[in-house]
Amino acid sequence: MNIFTKTLSTLVGLTMAASAALAEPAIIYDLGGKFDKSFNESAHTGAKRWADETGGSFKEIELQNEAQREQALRRFAEAGANPIVMAGFGFADSLGKVAPDYPDTKFAVIDVFWLGIPNVREIAFNEHEGSYLVGMMAAKASKSGTVGFVGGMDIPLIRRFGCGYAQGVKAVNPNATVIANMTGTTPAAWNDPVKGSELTKAQISQGADVVYAAAGGTGVGVLQTAADEGILSIGVDANQNYLHPGKVLTSMLKRVDNAVYEAFLAGENLETGLVVQMGISNGGVGYALDEHNASLVSDEMKSAVDAAAASIASGSMSVHNYTDDETCPAITF
Amino acid sequence: MDIMPKWVDIIVVPFISVLIAAVLSALLIIAIGESPIAALNLMIEGTLFRSAGWGYMLYYTTNFIFTGLAVSVAFHAALFNIGGEGQAMIGGLGVALVCLFIPWPHWTLAIIGASIGAAVFGMVWAGLPAYLQAKRGSHIVITTIMFNFIAAGVLNFFLVDVLKPKGSMDPASANFPTTTHLPTFQDMASIFGFEKAFRSAPANVSFFIAILACAAVWYLIWRSPLGYEIRALGKSGPAARYAGVRPVKIIMIAMMISGALCGMMAINTTQGESERLILNFTEGAGFIGIAVALMGRSHPFGVLLAALLFGFLYQGGAELALWTKIPRELIVVIQALVILFTGALSLMVRAPLERFFMSLQKAKA
Numbered sequence: 001m002n003i004f005t006k007t008l009s010t011l012v013g014l015t016m017a018a019s020a021a022l023a024e025p026a027i028i029y030d031l032g033g034k035f036d037k038s039f040n041e042s043a044h045t046g047a048k049r050w051a052d053e054t055g056g057s058f059k060e061i062e063l064q065n066e067a068q069r070e071q072a073l074r075r076f077a078e079a080g081a082n083p084i085v086m087a088g089f090g091f092a093d094s095l096g097k098v099a100p101d102y103p104d105t106k107f108a109v110i111d112v113f114w115l116g117i118p119n120v121r122e123i124a125f126n127e128h129e130g131s132y133l134v135g136m137m138a139a140k141a142s143k144s145g146t147v148g149f150v151g152g153m154d155i156p157l158i159r160r161f162g163c164g165y166a167q168g169v170k171a172v173n174p175n176a177t178v179i180a181n182m183t184g185t186t187p188a189a190w191n192d193p194v195k196g197s198e199l200t201k202a203q204i205s206q207g208a209d210v211v212y213a214a215a216g217g218t219g220v221g222v223l224q225t226a227a228d229e230g231i232l233s234i235g236v237d238a239n240q241n242y243l244h245p246g247k248v249l250t251s252m253l254k255r256v257d258n259a260v261y262e263a264f265l266a267g268e269n270l271e272t273g274l275v276v277q278m279g280i281s282n283g284g285v286g287y288a289l290d291e292h293n294a295s296l297v298s299d300e301m302k303s304a305v306d307a308a309a310a311s312i313a314s315g316s317m318s319v320h321n322y323t324d325d326e327t328c329p330a331i332t333f
Numbered sequence: 334m335d336i337m338p339k340w341v342d343i344i345v346v347p348f349i350s351v352l353i354a355a356v357l358s359a360l361l362i363i364a365i366g367e368s369p370i371a372a373l374n375l376m377i378e379g380t381l382f383r384s385a386g387w388g389y390m391l392y393y394t395t396n397f398i399f400t401g402l403a404v405s406v407a408f409h410a411a412l413f414n415i416g417g418e419g420q421a422m423i424g425g426l427g428v429a430l431v432c433l434f435i436p437w438p439h440w441t442l443a444i445i446g447a448s449i450g451a452a453v454f455g456m457v458w459a460g461l462p463a464y465l466q467a468k469r470g471s472h473i474v475i476t477t478i479m480f481n482f483i484a485a486g487v488l489n490f491f492l493v494d495v496l497k498p499k500g501s502m503d504p505a506s507a508n509f510p511t512t513t514h515l516p517t518f519q520d521m522a523s524i525f526g527f528e529k530a531f532r533s534a535p536a537n538v539s540f541f542i543a544i545l546a547c548a549a550v551w552y553l554i555w556r557s558p559l560g561y562e563i564r565a566l567g568k569s570g571p572a573a574r575y576a577g578v579r580p581v582k583i584i585m586i587a588m589m590i591s592g593a594l595c596g597m598m599a600i601n602t603t604q605g606e607s608e609r610l611i612l613n614f615t616e617g618a619g620f621i622g623i624a625v626a627l628m629g630r631s632h633p634f635g636v637l638l639a640a641l642l643f644g645f646l647y648q649g650g651a652e653l654a655l656w657t658k659i660p661r662e663l664i665v666v667i668q669a670l671v672i673l674f675t676g677a678l679s680l681m682v683r684a685p686l687e688r689f690f691m692s693l694q695k696a697k698a
Contacts, residue, residue: 031613033661059655059656061654061655062654062660062661063654064650064651064654064661064664064665065613065616066606066607066611066613066614066616067389067392067535067602067606067616068651068654070533071389071533071651072651072655074385074532074533075655076655089502089503090503097533098533153504155502156500156502157502185489185493185494185504186489186492186493186504186612187504187612187613326500
């Protein structure tokens with residue numbers, strides 16, 4: 001048994017060494033798992049697109065518990081994976097400890113913007129800008145003058161979505177009412193479609209006729225209920241228009257897949273030591289227009305939103321970012 | 334009279350159970366197109382041939398020793414404590430409050446304070462269902478599992494509304510002061526000049542507290558009058574009452590010791606590993622403790638061995654997740670197979686073995 005084990009482990013060691021020489025990129029998904037129909041899945045889509053287009057292979061891991069964050073980072077770095085991409089702000093602490101130990105490895109982390117380590121690329125999305133655009137569309141599509149927002153877990157990041165949305169709504173119709181609800185205060189709020197559905201019904205009873213869900217898996221329940229009750233909804237992160245054709249006004253796109261794809265494509269030459277802001281100007285956020293919502297988006301609506309997008313991209317107009325000062329001019333949470 | 338020699342019961346039965354689980358897992362791995370031999374070697378290589386692998390294994394083992402002992406103590410009083418998860422959560426709250434709000438000068442004092450905090454909080458959380466059982470006859474299985482949900486709610490409330498630093502996205506407390514940092518195996522190895530050993534692995538001094546707890550539980554159950562009363566009540570309630578054992582007192586004490594042990598798991602995860610209070614730090618260890626206690630036959634030494642096995646499975650599972658395409662759900666299935674065969678289905682192995690030894694004895698006679 002012993003010799004057998006040793007021979008085999010040598011073999012395993014050899015194959016590992018061989019793969020290390022190729023410097024495969026690696027991606028670490030957050031605890032939600034890679035098929036969460038939302039954030040992690042978007043990251044997986046980007047990695048897979050890179051693999052399909054380049055024919056390369058990549059390492060990946062779905063974490064099972066908190067203690068594995070640092071472990072996965074170190075093990076991938078030791079095996080020579082480069083670059084290593086992480087999906088989620090939960091990695092900030094572990095990455096802060098690990099990155100300085102592996103100066104030759106490039107790291108990229110999504111939704112983190114406060115580390116400032118030379119070999120880390122921090123990628124932040126301007127969700128408030130994309131949310132502003134869909135907020136404008138919500139206000140234009142609303143007949144009652146009341147629109148809703150269903151957030152996932154009540155954290156500053158999600159308030160940033162809600163704040164941008166409310167600003168967009170108020171820009172079109174200063175007298176509009178925005179009802180904002182959060183699903184919960186723990187990570188369970190990312191995957192609670194039943195509660196999402198209840199919140200949507202409550203908002204409908206208060207007069208809302210367009211509801212924006214920024215709630216991960218919970219949003220599936222929001223979109224479903226909105227479609228059942230005959231009002232419009234707005235999807236998030238990925239293009240969710242296809243879920244209920246003709247019932248989803250649009251989706252706020254957060255191109256996590258692009259961020260992962262670009263990091264993988266740059267490979268070992270990935271530029272690090274900086275914070276990349278993915279906004280409207282560089283295609284990081286936007287709104288979705290396809291055959292499933294074409295009938296809902298009028299030409300007037302489209303031109304108004306595109307004009308706003310252009311002036312945000314050029315810098316002539318700015319949307320207030322909630323996480324800058326934890327206040328919002330358009331709504332109170 | 335025992336039909337089988339003790340060594341068969343303690344060693345052969347679990348070994349055969351694990352073997353059956355391993356064979357089934359191998360078939361599963363073949364079914365998804367991976368090699369089971371390569372998988373086993375990855376698990377062994379990544380866990381036993383690397384000091385950091387040991388460091389992770391012993392970290393998980395520490396958790397499982399505490400929860401396994403906790404379930405064992407309750408088992409001896411014929412109580413089924415499935416509330417280990419909740420008791421550990423509340424224990425973690427105790428650790429966090431002690432570490433955050435008392436200025437400890439040194440970790441040696443902090444660990445004593447944190448242990449007391451964890452044990453007292455866990456004790457209270459187990460004491461409530463115990464009181465309901467002892468005084469009102471509310472079934473302990475129902476109440477303890479319901480208390481898991483209440484504990485999760487309490488922990489949420491404290492993390493989100495009380496302990497979370499302003500502006501933080503994580504539902505987690507502030508970091509504990511550095512004086513409460515428990516020496517990890519890496520820190521300890523560095524003293525002897527091995528800086529590279531156990532690098533960044535979370536195993537820490539609380540492992541030794543877990544070993545001490547094993548010895549303490551052994552002494553309590555088999556060498557102290559209280560342990561005698563606990564076992565007497567567990568074997569037969571009426572007989573114990575006739576002998577002058579007060580059931581209410583013993584149920585309360587057994588459950589509170591059980592809760593204290595579960596709570597102390599949090600020293601390892603909260604003070605030792607994350608060094609702040611986080612959600613989900615229990616990682617299911619409260620439930621794994623049931624399997625560990627079943628497999629270890631409620632004996633502290635058996636619990637230690639079973640905890641090592643489960644520690645190996647957890648760390649080995651991480652290695653599989655890292656280097657193979659085996660999905661994480663299947664890794665959970667493999668761990669579950671081991672629990673199924675060592676716990677629930679151990680009778681399936683024991684019955685034929687008993688027949689075998691019975692026929693041996695007959696042949697001798």
